[in-house]
Amino acid sequence: MADQIVPTDAPVGAGAGLLPAQGVSARRAVTLGLVAGVVAVFVSANGMVSEFAERDVIAELSLGVLWVLMIPLIVGSLAGQAPAVLQGFAAPRPGWRNPAGGALAGLLAAVVMAAFILLIDAVNVRDVLINVRPDLVETEPRLLTFGQGVGAGVALVLAVYAALGALGGALHLLPDRWRRAVVAGVVWLIVMGVLSSLVSQVLRGIQSTTNIWTAPLADALYQGGALTAPAAAVVFVVGAGLYLLLTRPRRTPARVRVRRLPDRSQRIVRVATLAVALLLLGLLPQVLGPFLSDVLNFAGIFLLMALGLNIVVGFAGLLDLGYVAFFAVGAYTAAVLTSPQSSLGVGWIFWAAIPFVVLAAAVAGLLVGTPVLRMRGDYLAIVTLGFGEIARLLFLSDWLKPIFGGAQGIIRVGDVPLAPGVEAGGAQPRLFFYVVFTFVLLAAYISYALQDSRIGRAWMAMREDELVAETMGVNIVAAKLWAFVIGAILAGFGGALFAAKVGSVFPHSFEVIVSITVLVLIIVGGIASVPGVVVGALILVGLPEILREFEEYRFLLYGALLIFMMVRRPEGFIPNTRRVTELHEQELQQDAWLRAKETE
Amino acid sequence: MTTRPVLELRRVSAHYGPIQVLREVSLQIQPGEIVCLLGGNASGKTTTLKTILGYVVPTHGDVVFDGQRVNGLPTQRLVALGLSMVPENRRLFQRMTVRENLELGCYLRMDRAEIAADLDRVFTLFPRMADRIDQRAGTLSGGEQQMVAVARALMARPKVLLMDEPSMGLAPVLVEQNFEIIRQVNQQGTTILVVEQNANMALSIADRGYVLQTGAIVLAGSARELLDDPQMRAAYLGEM
Ligand SMILES: Nc1ncnc2c1ncn2[C@@H]1O[C@H](COP(=O)(O)OP(=O)(O)O)[C@@H](O)[C@H]1O
Ligand SMILES: [Mg+2]
Numbered sequence: 126m127a128d129q130i131v132p133t134d135a136p137v138g139a140g141a142g143l144l145p146a147q148g149v150s151a152r153r154a155v156t157l158g159l160v161a162g163v164v165a166v167f168v169s170a171n172g173m174v175s176e177f178a179e180r181d182v183i184a185e186l187s188l189g190v191l192w193v194l195m196i197p198l199i200v201g202s203l204a205g206q207a208p209a210v211l212q213g214f215a216a217p218r219p220g221w222r223n224p225a226g227g228a229l230a231g232l233l234a235a236v237v238m239a240a241f242i243l244l245i246d247a248v249n250v251r252d253v254l255i256n257v258r259p260d261l262v263e264t265e266p267r268l269l270t271f272g273q274g275v276g277a278g279v280a281l282v283l284a285v286y287a288a289l290g291a292l293g294g295a296l297h298l299l300p301d302r303w304r305r306a307v308v309a310g311v312v313w314l315i316v317m318g319v320l321s322s323l324v325s326q327v328l329r330g331i332q333s334t335t336n337i338w339t340a341p342l343a344d345a346l347y348q349g350g351a352l353t354a355p356a357a358a359v360v361f362v363v364g365a366g367l368y369l370l371l372t373r374p375r376r377t378p379a380r381v382r383v384r385r386l387p388d389r390s391q392r393i394v395r396v397a398t399l400a401v402a403l404l405l406l407g408l409l410p411q412v413l414g415p416f417l418s419d420v421l422n423f424a425g426i427f428l429l430m431a432l433g434l435n436i437v438v439g440f441a442g443l444l445d446l447g448y449v450a451f452f453a454v455g456a457y458t459a460a461v462l463t464s465p466q467s468s469l470g471v472g473w474i475f476w477a478a479i480p481f482v483v484l485a486a487a488v489a490g491l492l493v494g495t496p497v498l499r500m501r502g503d504y505l506a507i508v509t510l511g512f513g514e515i516a517r518l519l520f521l522s523d524w525l526k527p528i529f530g531g532a533q534g535i536i537r538v539g540d541v542p543l544a545p546g547v548e549a550g551g552a553q554p555r556l557f558f559y560v561v562f563t564f565v566l567l568a569a570y571i572s573y574a575l576q577d578s579r580i581g582r583a584w585m586a587m588r589e590d591e592l593v594a595e596t597m598g599v600n601i602v603a604a605k606l607w608a609f610v611i612g613a614i615l616a617g618f619g620g621a622l623f624a625a626k627v628g629s630v631f632p633h634s635f636e637v638i639v640s641i642t643v644l645v646l647i648i649v650g651g652i653a654s655v656p657g658v659v660v661g662a663l664i665l666v667g668l669p670e671i672l673r674e675f676e677e678y679r680f681l682l683y684g685a686l687l688i689f690m691m692v693r694r695p696e697g698f699i700p701n702t703r704r705v706t707e708l709h710e711q712e713l714q715q716d717a718w719l720r721a722k723e724t725e
Numbered sequence: 726m727t728t729r730p731v732l733e734l735r736r737v738s739a740h741y742g743p744i745q746v747l748r749e750v751s752l753q754i755q756p757g758e759i760v761c762l763l764g765g766n767a768s769g770k771t772t773t774l775k776t777i778l779g780y781v782v783p784t785h786g787d788v789v790f791d792g793q794r795v796n797g798l799p800t801q802r803l804v805a806l807g808l809s810m811v812p813e814n815r816r817l818f819q820r821m822t823v824r825e826n827l828e829l830g831c832y833l834r835m836d837r838a839e840i841a842a843d844l845d846r847v848f849t850l851f852p853r854m855a856d857r858i859d860q861r862a863g864t865l866s867g868g869e870q871q872m873v874a875v876a877r878a879l880m881a882r883p884k885v886l887l888m889d890e891p892s893m894g895l896a897p898v899l900v901e902q903n904f905e906i907i908r909q910v911n912q913q914g915t916t917i918l919v920v921e922q923n924a925n926m927a928l929s930i931a932d933r934g935y936v937l938q939t940g941a942i943v944l945a946g947s948a949r950e951l952l953d954d955p956q957m958r959a960a961y962l963g964e965m
Contacts, residue, residue: 579832586829589818596778596812598804598833598881 146217147208149226149294154204158230158290161200162237165193169241171681172256174268176674181351182318188674189268191315197234197286198293201227205294224295231290235283238269242282246275302372306365313364318352323417323671330412406562410555419554420670422626425561426619428662430639431646432568432655433615438644439653439701440581441608442588444506446640447513450493451486451613453520453635455620457529458485460630463539468528475541475625479618486617487610489516494609498602501591513640521632534631538624551626560625564618571611572655580607638680642666645683649690651697660698729792731756731916732777732808732885737786737796739769739776746772748941749786754885759907759917761927761948764937770920771813773937774887777918778810779803791884805833809883813890815874819863823854823873826862830880840880847876850909868899875906879915886910888919892926904930928952 168174178189205227207217242262244250250257261269262278270278271285296304317324328343346356383394410418430452437445458481465472493512497505520529529535540550541560549556575581583604586594595601624630642665650661665683669675675682690697730753739747746769754760764770775781777788779800788796795803809830818826827847831840848855851872857865862873871891878886891907892900900923908930911917921927928934928948936944936957944957951957 582825582829583832585821585825586818586832589820590816592780593812593816593818594829595780595800596804596810597829597877598801599829600799600801602799 143215144213146215147211148217149205149207149222151226151229154226154229155233157200157204158233159237161196161230162234165196165234165238166241168192168196169238169261169269170254170257171678172258173678175256175258175260176677178260178266178268180319180672180674181349182321183314183352183357184354186351187266187268188319190271191318193238193269194285194289197231197289200230200234201290201293202296203293204230204290205297207297219298223297224291227294228287228291231293232283232287234290235286238286239279239282242269242275242279302369305372306368309368310361310365313367314352314357314361317346317360318357319672321347321350321352326414326417327412330414334408334411407559410558413555415554417671418558419551420667422554422557422561422622423670424662424667425558425565426623426626427643427646427666428565428659429561429568429619429622430616430643431650431658431662432565432572433612433619434643435647435653435655435658436572436575436615437608437612439647439658440576440588441584441605443605443608444502445493445509445609445612446506446637446644447493447509447511447516448612448616448643449635449637449639450513450516451489451616452620452623452639453516453632454485454489454613455482455617456624456630456634457520457535457620458482458617459621459624460535460538461528463625464535464537466537467530467535472539475539475621478539479621482617482621483614486613486620489617490610490613491606493613494606498605510637510640513637517632517635517637520635529632532632534629536629538628538630540628541625549625551628557626561622564622568615568618569655569659571615575611576655580604584608642683645687647697649686649697651700654697654699654701657697657699657701664698728755730754730789731791732918733789734773734777735787735789737773737776737783737788739772739781740784741772741781745784746940747776747783748939750937750940750942751786752935752942752945754916754918756884756916757911757914758933759911759919759931761924761931761934762918762920762937763922763924763927763934763951764920765922768937769940770937771889772940774810774889774918774920777803777887778808801833804881807882807884808887809878809881809885810887811874811878811889811891814893815870817862817865817870817873817877820861822859822861823865824858826873826877827880830877831882833881839882843880843882846913847879850879850906851876867895868902871895871899871903872906875910879910883915885916885918888917890920890922892921892923900926924951924957 174189174193176189177192178187180188182188182191205223205225207223210216245257245262260266262275266272267278269282271281273281296307299307325343325347328339331337332340346352346360352360383391386394409421413421430448433451434445434448437443437448459475459478461467461469462471462473462478462481463475493509497508500508519525521531523531525531540548540553541557542548543556543559547556549560551557583594583599586597586599587601587604591601594604623634627634646661646665647658648661649665650659651657665686669679669682694700732754734750734752736749736751737747738745738749750769750773752760752762762770762773772781776783776796777790779795779798779802783796786796787794790803790806790808793806795806798806818829821829827844831843834840853869854872854876857869862870865873875888875891878888888907891903895903904926907917907919911930919927919931924934928951931948933947934945934951935942936951944951944954946954
């Protein structure tokens, strides 16, 4: 039955008849190098390098300079990598070509950067590019030229970039596992350097809550917010070593070993893991301190929304760009019912408002879902986008001002009572964490339960082929409306928490950018994957809050990340297993097989 | 053949917007029969099946299933009543495994034990499917996909199985196998309405046939009669 080109079990050319290996390509290195040069110039010209230079990461090395230097290193690694071995081709041997390809790419990146340096030295480009700051080349610390004058600087740029590129390419001389260990070490180094304030706070927090002596470690690691040079070496070695340790060959994964235990022990292990996890999470706000807890709460609210949108977009495949509307409905419902100054003036407690939040969000879900039942893809996206704006404009309108306060919004939204006399609001981030955490746990549980349920299967079928799903007996109308309603309720919870945390609601908090951000979290984290969405929310919402320098470039970075992910890893950081196979396996196999065929 | 028809179209007309696609189509299918609906491209064959399944609501006339007038009922109700379709081009859920496809086939059924029995029945009909049960449907060959599509439709345990051009895109030897399977399914008690352009093949297994031309039935009769009809031979059976 060779009536379809699906080479799942196409023979892999065994020994004989292999096509010659495809090695590192010089042309590819040139292209990549030029692109990298443009990227390096771009991040310098848009002010990132100068902005990030305020923060030292490792000894004297600032984040700004590191930011630029990473570019030749990464591009060197990309250019020095032989293309994936296709079926029917011999595997290329590592050799001098790997570092040479990397060096070539690095050199070309350097050439572009050198041209930029000479340009800003020769003419004043600041009239046009206002973010090209003098500290790049003209005045200390001369970030681009490593503190040198233009002449020496350009020479240094050429040499350093080429060397870094060669280093990146040379990584491919290492066996796979060792290369990954080196990369892991570098990632650890950068993360520990960049997140110095977070790590120090956590280490101090652990000491103050548990009396374990961890604070001195913080002093040993960091000086003036940067990793000290010896500490950096230790971090690198520990990071790489940890990777090697965890990927020891023949090491049975923990999960498998647990499964081999007798039933009773298995249960004990599971309960113990859960207990430890809950204990750690319970201690988390104490360890993190008020500021970081607040950041975590903020990320948690976005996570709640992301889990909800994941049901709509990830599970049911309905691209909803007006998701912020449900967030707004939840926030306003909670605000109207709990604020003593709202039009109703009832001033209920938070928990009493929650059933009405659910109700209002569900009704909103139906209101948006019903008219778009027959729409798909782009049309659905555009119409829901419109609904999102309509919701915001309604809350802003003079017409509904008596209820929602128009641009003045609603203030004095009630805190969340936890016990008699104990209330959690924005001013008690460590207590509020438990509230957010409870809701997130609930949302995650709902997500998992739905994924394996009958409706989950109906969504999956609908996502693939609506017409055929209907032929199987799936009630498409009900399936779509359920997705909208459940998604809306989770966003409604997020909104209610947001209102309680901030203590007030204003229409401008509900711009379309919220919908976009939540969508980006899902896509980058891993669409239809609950752990992916969690990681996406923590990194993409939490990180910019901790690293204030990033705040200004938040959407630029989101955009860049989104493009990168779409090209390299469309299934997200932590993918849903089904999506990986959807997006990669088949196409890779087919490409490989087809190309092998063509060259035959 | 004087029993009550299990499925009947009574002078059904259907439109896509202003365009009339079916013109007073009448046909009857008795329990246990294989009936084929023949016709060239764009003659309205798929639309007829869509009208039976409730995707297209007739603008005139009635669809009667099991003695009950069903036009206007939503598709999932009709599936619950005992209609099931193998769609044109198979349309498996490509990214799901064979097992998941079959599970969706019995989406509306709750009788677990019976489902397991039906799964066994499907495996005896298609012995090779058991090996492929956890393979993704998109990676199967065309012939295997056709089997899964039939199996998926059978998992609903339909009274009447609708098949839209099962021979489309298959190699001749597979077409023959495929029709053999249709005959077997029928012998096990499922009534079948099969839509085809391949008139020779369809008539070789069918009891009766109808010929559709630009949305109207132009010819009807037993398979024998149609095979012998001179007009039919000229237009559809490749003889001039
Ligand atoms: N969704 C649709 N909208 C408008 N016209 C359609 C649609 N589907 C089919 N048609 C038209 O109806 C006619 C019959 O189509 P169809 O039933 O698919 O024919 P067949 O299955 O016999 O090839 C064709 O002219 C086709 O263009
Ligand atoms: Mg057709």
